[in-house]
Amino acid sequence: MSNPYAVLLNKVRENKPLVHHITNYVTVNDCANITLAIGASPVMAEAIGEAADIAAIAGAVVLNMGTLNERTIPSMIAAGKAANAKGIPVVFDPVGAGASNLRNDTAASIISAVKLSVIRGNISEIKFVAGLSSQTKGVDASDSDIAGAGSAGLTAQALARKLGCVVVISGAVDTISDGAKIVYVENGHPMLGNLTGTGCMCSSLIGSFCAAAPDEPFAAAIAAMLCMGIAGELAYENSGQRGNGSFRIALHDAISRMDAATLEKMARYHEE
Amino acid sequence: MSNPYAVLLNKVRENKPLVHHITNYVTVNDCANITLAIGASPVMAEAIGEAADIAAIAGAVVLNMGTLNERTIPSMIAAGKAANAKGIPVVFDPVGAGASNLRNDTAASIISAVKLSVIRGNISEIKFVAGLSSQTKGVDASDSDIAGAGSAGLTAQALARKLGCVVVISGAVDTISDGAKIVYVENGHPMLGNLTGTGCMCSSLIGSFCAAAPDEPFAAAIAAMLCMGIAGELAYENSGQRGNGSFRIALHDAISRMDAATLEKMARYHEE
Amino acid sequence: MSNPYAVLLNKVRENKPLVHHITNYVTVNDCANITLAIGASPVMAEAIGEAADIAAIAGAVVLNMGTLNERTIPSMIAAGKAANAKGIPVVFDPVGAGASNLRNDTAASIISAVKLSVIRGNISEIKFVAGLSSQTKGVDASDSDIAGAGSAGLTAQALARKLGCVVVISGAVDTISDGAKIVYVENGHPMLGNLTGTGCMCSSLIGSFCAAAPDEPFAAAIAAMLCMGIAGELAYENSGQRGNGSFRIALHDAISRMDAATLEKMARYHEE
Numbered sequence: 114m115s116n117p118y119a120v121l122l123n124k125v126r127e128n129k130p131l132v133h134h135i136t137n138y139v140t141v142n143d144c145a146n147i148t149l150a151i152g153a154s155p156v157m158a159e160a161i162g163e164a165a166d167i168a169a170i171a172g173a174v175v176l177n178m179g180t181l182n183e184r185t186i187p188s189m190i191a192a193g194k195a196a197n198a199k200g201i202p203v204v205f206d207p208v209g210a211g212a213s214n215l216r217n218d219t220a221a222s223i224i225s226a227v228k229l230s231v232i233r234g235n236i237s238e239i240k241f242v243a244g245l246s247s248q249t250k251g252v253d254a255s256d257s258d259i260a261g262a263g264s265a266g267l268t269a270q271a272l273a274r275k276l277g278c279v280v281v282i283s284g285a286v287d288t289i290s291d292g293a294k295i296v297y298v299e300n301g302h303p304m305l306g307n308l309t310g311t312g313c314m315c316s317s318l319i320g321s322f323c324a325a326a327p328d329e330p331f332a333a334a335i336a337a338m339l340c341m342g343i344a345g346e347l348a349y350e351n352s353g354q355r356g357n358g359s360f361r362i363a364l365h366d367a368i369s370r371m372d373a374a375t376l377e378k379m380a381r382y383h384e385e
Numbered sequence: 386m387s388n389p390y391a392v393l394l395n396k397v398r399e400n401k402p403l404v405h406h407i408t409n410y411v412t413v414n415d416c417a418n419i420t421l422a423i424g425a426s427p428v429m430a431e432a433i434g435e436a437a438d439i440a441a442i443a444g445a446v447v448l449n450m451g452t453l454n455e456r457t458i459p460s461m462i463a464a465g466k467a468a469n470a471k472g473i474p475v476v477f478d479p480v481g482a483g484a485s486n487l488r489n490d491t492a493a494s495i496i497s498a499v500k501l502s503v504i505r506g507n508i509s510e511i512k513f514v515a516g517l518s519s520q521t522k523g524v525d526a527s528d529s530d531i532a533g534a535g536s537a538g539l540t541a542q543a544l545a546r547k548l549g550c551v552v553v554i555s556g557a558v559d560t561i562s563d564g565a566k567i568v569y570v571e572n573g574h575p576m577l578g579n580l581t582g583t584g585c586m587c588s589s590l591i592g593s594f595c596a597a598a599p600d601e602p603f604a605a606a607i608a609a610m611l612c613m614g615i616a617g618e619l620a621y622e623n624s625g626q627r628g629n630g631s632f633r634i635a636l637h638d639a640i641s642r643m644d645a646a647t648l649e650k651m652a653r654y655h656e657e
Numbered sequence: 658m659s660n661p662y663a664v665l666l667n668k669v670r671e672n673k674p675l676v677h678h679i680t681n682y683v684t685v686n687d688c689a690n691i692t693l694a695i696g697a698s699p700v701m702a703e704a705i706g707e708a709a710d711i712a713a714i715a716g717a718v719v720l721n722m723g724t725l726n727e728r729t730i731p732s733m734i735a736a737g738k739a740a741n742a743k744g745i746p747v748v749f750d751p752v753g754a755g756a757s758n759l760r761n762d763t764a765a766s767i768i769s770a771v772k773l774s775v776i777r778g779n780i781s782e783i784k785f786v787a788g789l790s791s792q793t794k795g796v797d798a799s800d801s802d803i804a805g806a807g808s809a810g811l812t813a814q815a816l817a818r819k820l821g822c823v824v825v826i827s828g829a830v831d832t833i834s835d836g837a838k839i840v841y842v843e844n845g846h847p848m849l850g851n852l853t854g855t856g857c858m859c860s861s862l863i864g865s866f867c868a869a870a871p872d873e874p875f876a877a878a879i880a881a882m883l884c885m886g887i888a889g890e891l892a893y894e895n896s897g898q899r900g901n902g903s904f905r906i907a908l909h910d911a912i913s914r915m916d917a918a919t920l921e922k923m924a925r926y927h928e929e
Binding site for chain 3: 409410411412414415451452453454455481484485486487488523524525579580581582627628629630631633634
């Protein structure tokens with residue numbers, strides 16, 4: 114097997130790492146099920162009384178600010194710090210960054226308090242985090258940001274350098290940078306944009322791969338985005354044409370059946 | 386196209402309005418996905434630190450008291466007031482009104498603090514809100530209320546006049562009144578009662594239509610109920626006979642594929 | 658009909674009892690939908706201001722500590738006590754017991770404050786609750802505990818005697834004891850372990866059966882585990898081979914179509 118991402122997929126399926134999530138209540142079920150589907154083991158624990166304890170026994174921690182509240186913000190920071198203390202990778206999903214002061218402040222707090230392995234968001238969220246002008250429309254990327262996404266590679270690279278972490282910008286083409294290289298993942302399907310939670314699920318997959326390969330967050334992020342993109346293509350082909358509900362089920366099916374051979378055969382990406 | 390509700394559907398799909406929800410954690414995922422399926426863009430933000438900010442940039446606000454807690458009640462009122470200040474329609478779903486003092490008090494608080502565009506509930510919930518005697522059994526309508534639903538039209542009309550808003554009573558036949566007219570939507574399927582969240586999803590659809598047509602809450606509510614009823618019929622026909630799980634998926638499929646032609650052809654309703 | 662569990666199934670479908678849940682936000686939608694699918698009526702109400710009120714009008718109460726927080730712990734105890742005061746069965750699902758001090762302390766608090774009818778967990782959780790040494794890995798059973806599960810019958814029996822309640826240990830074979838007898842349910846499918854929430858859904862089914870037969874918690878627990886196991890087998894046969902997403906939908910389909918004849922024909926269990 115020559116594809117390094119296919120090797121990582123096998124590692125996830127063999128190790129079944131525990132992936133701790135502090136995440137939103139909108140898509141949390143999808144996150145748990147997609148984590149199981151890729152072969153890892155999800156746990157969700159947001160109480161301040163246990164967030165750090167659970168983080169310390171996990172293989173990776175995913176912090177997702179989709180539905181913030183006063184209780185979960187300190188828990189995210191506590192979990193992130195506990196992970197940092199043990200060298201456990203932390204994935205941050207700044208859902209809706211730019212859409213409210215609470216989200217902006219929380220993103221800033223997390224970035225300053227926690228050493229991140231990977232940040233993943235849409236172009237509006239990542240631009241906001243990068244301190245560039247951006248117009249976030251709720252939790253979806255704004256049209257003007259999408260139109261200007263040609264510069265995504267440079268945005269990702271600059272933010273990756275600034276924070277010393279891997280940056281993933283999800284979109285029709287996914288852009289992934291470790292500050293040096295930029296990789297573009299071409300797999301995917303427009304139907305992915307018609308479901309809630311596909312971004313959150315990408316972050317869960319990144320967490321699963323990071324847990325299996327804690328020293329390779331760049332490769333882990335690429336592998337995760339390849340899996341989601343390929344699964345989107347397979348899902349549409351299989352039964353996704355029937356509509357959003359069937360596409361969603363077929364997406365979970367495709368992730369659960371993803372194997373090294375499929376990933377190797379279908380992966381489409383290039384490096385800049 | 387002669388059907389005004391089909392025209393509204395096209396408007397939702399063209400405008401992709403942002404629909405802010407403060408809703409329960411049981412059916413929130415279904416609400417987000419159904420909002421996307423009809424062509425709008427969902428956002429869920431319940432923290433008091435951002436509820437009003439997000440409401441102010443939304444096209445409509447949906448307040449659903451399915452799983453109340455101490456944190457979300459003030460957020461609902463703050464979001465509702467922020468929407469009122471900008472003339473943004475507010476849809477209220479008084480889930481379980483009548484079942485506990487907390488729900489009763491919260492419904493009363495929201496109704497007195499927020500100017501509503503549409504209230505939607507089952508016959509037990511609406512009767513309670515209307516101050517009539519009612520026996521709410523958990524979050525489902527009670528059998529005695531269902532048996533007496535012949536008077537739903539008058540109940541809806543009276544409450545609509547009292548509050549100066551549109552009232553929707555969901556049931557085998559949906560009853561919708563703006564205080565003057567009463568429209569009955571005959572579309573639907575009994576399987577809709579076998580799933581959690583079909584009422585909540587109706588409220589999300591009403592929010593989506595209201596966001597696209599803020600000056601026409603009566604037409605918006607009718608259009609939303611037609612879409613759900615027609616989708617229920619299509620879902621059963623397509624694969625819903627297999628059971629509750631398949632019906633649910635087919636329901637999401639049908640909403641995502643709903644178009645003006647289907648709505649125009651299948652809509653069954655009459656005015657009293 | 659000679660099978661007593663098939664008789665209980667009919668009772669659930671006839672009585673449509675209200676089942677109150679204070680449960681986690683990861684699998685709460687699955688719990689609500691599976692409760693509807695078996696023929697009962699779910700309600701979820703966690704606010705301290707109504708948890709006891711709703712419990713007092715329910716047919717059974719399910720307490721699930723999958724995602725604990727500071728607000729819900731006192732609500733669980735209040736709901737449990739309110740149920741006890743009226744002789745309403747309480748089912749406890751100690752998700753992740755052993756994985757953090759918060760969970761351990763909460764499990765201990767609930768067990769000491771509330772008289773339980775049924776406790777259901779995986780082997781790691783039940784061993785922890787039983788005060789035996791155990792290694793809980795997040796919310797899944799640990800491999801060493803699974804390997805030593807031959808002693809599950811004795812563990813269940815001992816805990817059942819100690820607490821004076823029925824104990825259910827879910828696994829490849831489910832073990833159920835009332836302190837005297839031990840019944841093993843052999844139905845099931847390995848795919849059930851690939852989804853989040855199958856344990857939580859078992860607890861919801863147990864709650865539904867207990868509500869229909871409050872004086873027969875042992876038979877209720879066995880009936881619930883038979884339904885889930887048989888549904889798992891049917892789900893795999895029907896469309897579960899397509900992957901996790903399809904299996905999940907087929908599982909909900911199978912529960913919603915479960916009837917006395919199917920249960921009687923397919924049930925595989927033995928008593929020790």
